[in-house]
Amino acid sequence: MTALLTASDLTRSFRAGRKRMFRPAPRFNAVDGVDIEVARGETLAIVGESGCGKSTLGTLLLGLAEPSAGRVLFDGQPVRGRGGDAWRRMRRRIQVIFQDTNGSLDPRLPIFAQVREPLDIHRIGARAERDARTRAILGAVGLGPHLWQHVPGELSGGQQQRVVIARAAILEPEMIVCDEPVSALDVSIQAQVLRLLRQLQRDMGLTMVFISHDLAVVRHVADRVAVMYLGRIVETGSAERVFQAPQHPYTQALLAAVPVPDPARRTARVLATGEPPSPMNPPPGCRFHPRCPHAVPRCRSEVPALRPIAGRETACHVAGALDAEITRIAAE
Amino acid sequence: MTIAAAPAPSRPLTHRLGLGGLRRVPAVVLIAFAVLALALVVTLFAQFMMPYDYDAMNLRARLTPPLPWEGSNPAHPLGTDKLGRDVLSRLLIATQTSIALALLGTIIGAVLGTVLGFLAAHFRGIVDEVISALVDFQAAMPYFIIALAVLAFMGNSIVVFLFLMAIYGWEKYARITRGLVLSAREEGYARAQHALGAGPLRTYGIHILPNIVSPLIVQLTVNFPDTILFETSLSFLGLGVRPPLTSLGQMLGDGRDYLVTAWWLAVVPGLTIFLVTLAMSIVGDFLRTHLDPSLQD
Amino acid sequence: MSVRFVIVKLLRAILTIWLVVTFVFFVLRLSGDPVAQLLPDDVDKQTVQFYRELWGLDQPVGVQYLRYIEALLQGDLGISFRNNLDAFQLVMERVPKTALLGGTALLFALGFGIPLGIYAALHRDTAIDRAIMSVAVFGFSLPNFFLGIMLILIFSLQLRWLPSSGSGTWWHLLMPAVTLGTGFGAQIARYARSAMIDVTNRAYMRTAEAKGAGQTRKLYVHALPNAAIPIVTITGMKIGELLGWAVVTETVFAWPGIGRLLTSAVAMRDLAVVQCIMLILAVTMVSANFIVDLAYGWLDPRVRAQRQGER
């Protein structure tokens, strides 16, 4: 497996309050020491509750924000290329679909012009060729010519999202980071848009990072999954393994909250209780311990590291043992 | 044709300006628009419209009153002045001068202010501090009076005058633009541009400017009457436009000396200034309520 | 309101005055030699030189500037070139006249602007509201000098009721004050209306939640002081404009105030007098803004909270 994108020890801190005289503002890490690899052609899903730092991690992977620590390499090069040219070249290779679809389109420009714009920006091809490519991609995402001269406000949410996808895809990037690409859409339309994304991925051989809080959605698209909790990755591995047999208590809680079609497969409800604690003031030790049904004293003081358990990596002191325990009980 | 395959309607200007929901325009506003249109026509074509040369003297027809009054002469519908010059012809040229100056001044000021506002918002930091300080300074000094002194000392120069008019009011555009750009930059479409690899000039020019242009246009309509008054007041005081050139304020200032014998020499240009500023204010109010409700006083 | 807030505002005010004074000084020097303007054409070089030295105009501009600032700090505003009188005294003689005119105009403007604005707000969206607001648009579109001339034509020349120029009696004050106050009053009416509407909207919603409908009349009584905040602000901010228009009005009615002095001094290139007038106007305007800032910071708790938050 060759990693297309490698992020190591990524951290991004924000100010947590106002600056006081003679005192620096307190800071917190929205993303805290994250390591991630994405192989060419695969889809990595990043899942977690709202506010756990998914979007922040996304902008770091894209190179749209400077990490406070750590670095991101794309195909061996720093993703935040120095100088305008390197930056621009990198933008051609990595594209993004933002969380807020509606807001990421210019409200006053007809969509045709907006989809063509990346070609204008990167000066790809002559005018006629640009228009031809734009028509082609608009067709590919299923937007008919009668819509092309409309402004975004005159389109439905699903159509707007197709515009955003077309705009990201027209550059034929190698990788796309999708930040909650469908969470603003109706469930019925979600499926269509997801299908479109998968189809594009197949046709173009895209690598994808798919950020979502919705495990039902992630199931449809992910090859691999990274579960985030308060700025850290707590479990990561192949989608199949993680979804079939989650090892981290947080992952188990997340999955338990998702309605599963087959009730027989529904795990015992180990719902995490309580609100997620504030990232401004994370609990010591395992950050999940105040809500964890399996917490042991050690969890309060010692930070669990990611370690291989049952064919994926999990950051939990108890995880393997829990598994063994269950196996033992089941065997008895 | 680039989008030949797309039989979509082209977008009318009103729509792109956010006036799409506009149904009926009140009669007063239509009249005001008509007055402005007429003023614009005069500004463009005064030379072809005037019956006489505006400087041609006819000493035998001095101080002829305007039409319905006793002793008037249909050859001079608005009368003549102390040198027998046709008031209508002079009025046309004066209107042309006043409006052209005010337009130029307003536009230069608007461009200057908008650019500075963009710079302040783009660079932040020290650039922002300096520009904001200039804005405050501009707003806090008695500019009209300073301009008066400058003009008096710099002498009879249209360039200096135009320069002073352009400086008048720039800070309002700068302030508005800065605020709008700062918030527009946080909008998703601006961030998306960045992610697409677009440079700041492109993002500002193609995306942010069109999205913030409505309040700027409103400001333009608010500022334009002020600029006309700035010009006419200074010319009225004998400091702005001076003979042999003429402007509405200059005509009015001249006519003031003949109030007893020839009232029309002051009333005709005065009324014209009034009508133009009134029309502009009405249009400005109308645009303000329809383009940008948040900008209401 | 913190001490820091007051100090920052004060420093800003002083900086603005200094900038105005400096700006005016250099612009006036840049525009040629006032001695050549002032003396008849046929005087000999020696006389010219004598006056240049007398007024310090033979020095480099930088030196002149430093001397000027030094004198200024000692309260010496220079000597009028025209009649060798102390410039400051010359100007101060005129100040009461302008203050009288400006003060009366201001009272007139507030006196009809605020009640009309409030009345329109209370009858929002009725015919009377629209009528008042239309009159207001007329009012502030009416160029001050044109209004003055129309008043002279009607009341002095036609009806012969009022004197057209001078300042001898109270009758003399009437037309100039109306001329100067009308446009300003029209603007005040607009601001008063929207301030009132804004405040009642907010207050109404609050009480409507708290104790149901009713007691509307009482609301307006409570709303008034709140509506005063933006009105005070706008009045302070427009003082500079009012001063500008005062110059024009004084010219129209030959009112012997600072404005007239300025136009004549400017025509004569009387540097010291022009500079002195500028200084006094700048101080007036900046003080008005300063007072408004303080009043605003004091009256409006939101601003206060923000100021404290900023630190």
Ligand SMILES: Nc1ncnc2c1ncn2[C@@H]1O[C@H](COP(=O)(O)OP(=O)(O)OP(=O)(O)O)[C@@H](O)[C@H]1O
């Ligand atoms: N620019 C910023 N300044 C300060 N704090 C920030 C900033 N951006 C994000 N945060 C904080 O960082 C944390 C993570 O935010 P982020 O947007 O990455 O979460 P998320 O997982 O994407 O949530 P959601 O699912 O709601 O989009 C949050 O607590 C947020 O308040």
Ligand code: SF4
């Ligand atoms: S480390 Fe402890 S607290 Fe954290 S998830 Fe595992 S069991 Fe729960």
Ligand SMILES: [Mg+2]
């Ligand atoms: Mg997010």
